[in-house]
């Protein structure tokens with residue numbers, strides 16, 4: 001076999017558009033092996049995400065076939081399988097997108113060592129964020145700890161050029177491509193399907209609504225957000241592609257900056273899922289299995305919280321405002337450890353990822369990047385503000401469907417005769433002094 005061969009190891013960048021590792025490899029090598037390794041260590045984390053992953057892999061395979069190539073699938077340890085395949089196809093180089101989690105960091109370290117041992121050229125590429133983590137640094141620090149100055153620097157930064165898909169992907173002859181496993185069922189009946197084509201459909205449908213995002217994104221019942229997060233999580237769309245299609249100063253693009261922000265925080269603090277990020281944060285959490293179970297199942301007796309948790313279970317996704325409310329209730333009202341919340345979200349969320357999940361949980365719990373970590377939390381005020389008519393609650397808590405208007409947020413205040421007809425629990429007891437909203 002003459003000519004040079006490279007491997008592109010796909011991870012959570014399951015697309016052919018704007019994929020710097022794939023585009024550069026296709027330009028540099030005569031033959032390219034697009035590879036995905038199904039790691040059994042990740043398979044059990046979330047049935048919802050496993051389903052989405054398999055759908056996205058099927059779409060990626062179809063897209064690569066359309067370009068003359070294929071997706072090669074292997075099972076096992078990604079490092080061992082990549083090195084083994086490199087030996088089989090006589091590859092000279094391996095390319096992949098740089099990532100920030102502890103898992104990704106360990107994979108990168110092991111890959112570096114193995115590539116050195118086998119004299120393989122290893123290169124990491126951008127692509128998981130708009131701006132590379134580490135590209136922006138404040139004076140005197142290794143990363144930004146506060147969002148606003150990061151946002152200013154991010155907006156002023158020159159973004160890299162967006163890339164098209166490669167013109168052609170040429171596989172070496174006779175590489176066994178491997179079969180895609182059957183798509184598993186997942187846990188959430190209303191979960192959206194994965195894949196790059198689905199992602200583009202969602203983006204195209206969403207773009208006309210971008211100008212209204214600032215006014216509508218916090219309206220729980222209005223559902224006025226992009227719902228692009230699972231596609232960004234798996235890289236079915238590049239975040240740069242999304243950011244380039246809206247005004248850089250828009251409130252929508254600002255949210256994409258939050259995503260980059262938490263990635264650069266996680267790159268600097270890979271323990272983000274385990275330890276408090278904020279220096280000097282005091283942690284005195286309770287551990288109460290009954291409370292955690294009631295929260296998880298959406299039967300706390302606080303309708304706005306139950307609505308959010310039921311949306312999570314039904315769709316594998318929930319509205320950002322509902323995330324803030326359900327997480328605030330668990331940590332600030334009930335005093336439970338944010339790590340327990342992280343784990344529950346991580347099991348259900350299609351978009352569940354280390355940087356955004358743990359970064360946001362720490363923000364809510366006051367152990368993270370919030371510049372006002374001790375701010376109070378009143379779920380009823382939140383409910384009345386962001387679900388003023390109660391429509392979101394009635395959608396997700398059918399036991400309360402007959403309660404009109406905002407009264408649905410405090411069923412314990414309804415006349416006793418009406419309350420008795422509702423098959424809905426009383427609010428869980430709150431530790432410490434009774435909060436004003438329960439009185």
Ligand SMILES: Cc1cc2nc3c(=O)[nH]c(=O)nc-3n(C[C@H](O)[C@H](O)[C@H](O)COP(=O)(O)OP(=O)(O)OC[C@H]3O[C@@H](n4cnc5c(N)ncnc54)[C@H](O)[C@@H]3O)c2cc1C
Nearest residue numbers: 225226227228229255256259320323351352353356357360
């Ligand atoms: C406790 C908690 C946990 C969260 N866990 C995750 C998670 O695991 N994965 C995840 O992608 N997001 C997480 N978020 C952030 C946010 O809630 C979701 O990204 C958003 O709700 C996704 O819906 P959307 O795509 O319609 O967002 P839009 O409002 O349309 O925003 C566009 C994109 O910007 C990004 N984004 C928006 N808000 C945030 C934010 N606060 N932090 C980081 N990125 C943001 C997302 O990629 C999102 O798709 C969490 C928020 C909270 C409060």
